[in-house]
Amino acid sequence: MSYILTSIKQLLGLKPERPDKAKQTEAVRVVFESKKKEHLDPDYLREIEAAHARTRHRHKWRNRRWATLIVVNLLFVVSYSFDVQLVEGAMTASRVVGFHFADLNSALQVMLAFKQVVLNLVIGTLTVFVLWWLLGGRTFCSWVCPYHLIAEAAEAIHLRLAKRGWVRDYSFHRGVRALFYLVFALLALATGYTVYETISPTGIVSRALIYGPGVAMGWVLALLLFEVFVSRRAWCRYVCPIGITYGIVGLISPLRVTYNVESCHHEGNCRNVCLVPHVLDVTIRGRARELDTEIGADCTRCGLCVDICPTDSLTYKYKGLDKML
Secondary structure, three states, X not given: OHHHHHHHHHHOOOOOOOOOHHHOOHHHHHHHHHHHOOOOOHHHHHHHHHHHHOOOOOOHHHHHHHHHHHHHHHHHHHHHHOOOOOEEEEOOEEXXXXXXXXXXXXXXXXXXXXXXXXXXXXXXXXXXXXXXXXHOOOHHHHHOOXXXXXXXXXXXXXXXXXXXXXXXXXXXXXXXXXHHHHHXXXXXXXXXXXXXXXXXXXXXXXXXXXXXXXXXXXXXXXXXXXXHHOOOOHHHHHHOOHHHHHHHHHOOOOEEEEEEOOOOOOOOHHHHHOOOHHHHHHHOOOOOOOOEEEOOOOOOOOOHHHHHOOXXXXXEEEOOOOOOO
């Protein structure tokens, strides 16, 4: 229940609370007390990080994610270009080997706009729901969404410019994403038109890859420029309702990233690379309530934190199967 409540707060953009020491387990209190007496040499920490950076595992999950993202989107392109009909449609709605797939957020927008439930849409929605329930909800965002990859590139450019002092990273209240979610839903209901789908960079980029770019790519370019020069990952963090939709699925998903406080040195590298850093507030010294904490459902399971952690304090766990695997 604690996991679900924490996740809902994160999805709604509420600020994480520092846990009362009384709510921490005895084992966690013992760990923190021992760490207070422990003074780690900065050179020792740098040596551990450097050694980890040289291993072949340093970018293991990032590389797997990039490969998966590219292959999934190329399946649409190849199927259309060569008329294979293996995968038809685009990322928002498709048919794969005869099975209907409908993006959960797109399906919700259509149902609200047309005020009716279409059988094929229900079948496609259930198929996708089960798929992303198994794979972790917001895994869709980092492992499949075509906009995500180019937004990641824009973020890398932003960070380089910020390092040189040429740009600043402006942040906004994360609660505005929940507000946008409500606004897009009400617009679909009131206008009978899927307003969000018109401006969704996920759908625009997906269709541009398959059928060729159109004028809508100008909107995507504007978003990327905003993220490069004003606010990194602004669309995904503060606007996109898809993240909330799949985050809700992630509330009950068995695939999660788990944090172990005992082995952590609290360097903060994981939060620096995280696409949604608020989910890793538990890694700040004094924030953990248990020895092992499941990262909230707003986590995209991108694996960047797992890759960068030199002590393996962050790992993937499949609830119910982790002891058998």
